[in-house]
Amino acid sequence: MSKVAVLGAGSWGTALAMVLQDNHHDVRLWTHKEEQKKMMIETKKNEKYLPNIVLPSDLKIVDSMEEATKDVDAVVLVVPAKAIRETCKKLQPYLHDNLLVIHGSKGIEPISHKRISEIIEEELTGTNYLDIVALSGPSHAEEVSLKHPTTVTAASTKEEAARIAQDLFMNQYFRVYTSKDIIGVELGGALKNIIALGAGISDGLGYGDNAKAALITRGLAEISRIATVLGANPFTFIGLSGVGDLIVTCTSVHSRNWRAGNLLGKGKKLKEVLQHMGMTVEGVRTAEATYQLAEKWEVEMPITSGIYEVIFHDKHPKDVVDKLMQRNKTNEMEDIIRIWSNRYSH
Ligand SMILES: NC(=O)C1=CN([C@@H]2O[C@H](COP(=O)(O)OP(=O)(O)OC[C@H]3O[C@@H](n4cnc5c(N)ncnc54)[C@H](O)[C@@H]3O)[C@@H](O)[C@H]2O)C=CC1
Numbered sequence: 203m204s205k206v207a208v209l210g211a212g213s214w215g216t217a218l219a220m221v222l223q224d225n226h227h228d229v230r231l232w233t234h235k236e237e238q239k240k241m242m243i244e245t246k247k248n249e250k251y252l253p254n255i256v257l258p259s260d261l262k263i264v265d266s267m268e269e270a271t272k273d274v275d276a277v278v279l280v281v282p283a284k285a286i287r288e289t290c291k292k293l294q295p296y297l298h299d300n301l302l303v304i305h306g307s308k309g310i311e312p313i314s315h316k317r318i319s320e321i322i323e324e325e326l327t328g329t330n331y332l333d334i335v336a337l338s339g340p341s342h343a344e345e346v347s348l349k350h351p352t353t354v355t356a357a358s359t360k361e362e363a364a365r366i367a368q369d370l371f372m373n374q375y376f377r378v379y380t381s382k383d384i385i386g387v388e389l390g391g392a393l394k395n396i397i398a399l400g401a402g403i404s405d406g407l408g409y410g411d412n413a414k415a416a417l418i419t420r421g422l423a424e425i426s427r428i429a430t431v432l433g434a435n436p437f438t439f440i441g442l443s444g445v446g447d448l449i450v451t452c453t454s455v456h457s458r459n460w461r462a463g464n465l466l467g468k469g470k471k472l473k474e475v476l477q478h479m480g481m482t483v484e485g486v487r488t489a490e491a492t493y494q495l496a497e498k499w500e501v502e503m504p505i506t507s508g509i510y511e512v513i514f515h516d517k518h519p520k521d522v523v524d525k526l527m528q529r530n531k532t533n534e535m536e537d538i539i540r541i542w543s544n545r546y547s548h
């Protein structure tokens with residue numbers, strides 16, 4: 203049995219805490235909201251984020267970061283990407299040697315273009331902890347909390363760290379693979395949210411399965427193009443955190459990114475959509491960051507650019523689709539083969 207702190211009690215933090223509790227670890231779930239903490243203790247439910255799910259009776263809902271992290275072997279950061287820096291600052295005084303830092307968040311920071319593990323590393327500089335592991339893959343919290351079979355990847359540059367995370371989480375319904383490609387795993391998890399917005403927009407416009415399959419496939423092509431330039435292993439994108447997460451997020455009604463896109467496709471404005479959602483829609487901020495990254499590295503990302511134009515410049519989604527369909531004629535694989543061979547020729 204290990205002692206584990208889960209920081210962030212939204213849908214994903216709560217579902218991961220339940221997996222860890224099922225594995226008989228000593229789990230402490232922390233939320234920054236006092237009223238949410240009280241509600242979870244009183245009702246034994248997390249009504250806003252996972253309605254109808256009864257929390258395990260032995261799951262500890264704690265009062266403070268200090269209580270959450272006391273003597274723990276691992277912390278699992280599961281707050282929205284925009285709250286990672288702030289949460290790391292709160293965590294910093296409680297770090298100790300041999301503490302494994304795992305995160306389950308999916309995003310890229312605009313302007314700095316940092317991945318989650320890079321932000322964590324930056325914020326925890328000068329402190330002692332073991333390593334950072336990213337946990338990512340096709341895993342809607344709603345299904346994990348019902349113990350439906352789910353597979354994810356634990357990625358760390360240090361294989362041993364990924365293996366510790368694998369051992370902590372793996373059970374009968376939650377299968378964990380390891381990977382050393384943390385760049386690819388984090389980029390796959392973050393960038394698929396942009397394409398999921400696109401899939402939602404396409405469905406909202408009334409287009410069918412052909413359009414969605416095109417978005418998933420060509421979306422994967424542009425994700426692997428930029429990610430390979432940024433140092434990822436291209437093979438990661440045929441894995442769970444690549445095509446796996448892309449499929450689940452583009453096709454599931456559980457996906458907040460798909461649902462937000464769907465409303466955009468039906469003509470709603472971004473502000474209205476986000477108010478209506480009331481939950482984290484990571485693809486919006488990641489679209490901004492990725493648009494900037496594509497410009498910086500001169501990588502063609504036409505789908506991401508189109509979605510960015512819809513979200514931030516009020517472009518009509520139908521005009522964006524027309525523009526995508528009328529791009530210059532091209533060979534399907536030429537670009538990615540060139541990028542892959544550049545990478546492997548060094
Ligand atoms: N929901 C899911 O099925 C999955 C979500 N993720 C990722 O997990 C991360 C968290 O997402 P969800 O749990 O789904 O979000 P959510 O919208 O369900 O909940 C967000 C939680 O973060 C808390 N929060 C907001 N601002 C905060 C701050 N400044 N400091 C501390 N806590 C704060 C909220 O109170 C809430 O408890 C995201 O990056 C998401 O992409 C990853 C895999 C699956």
Ligand SMILES: O=C(CO)COP(=O)(O)O
Pocket residue numbers: 308339340341342343395398447450451456457458459460482483484
């Ligand atoms: O990352 C997820 C599933 O793997 C959750 O996606 P959404 O944030 O779109 O709900």
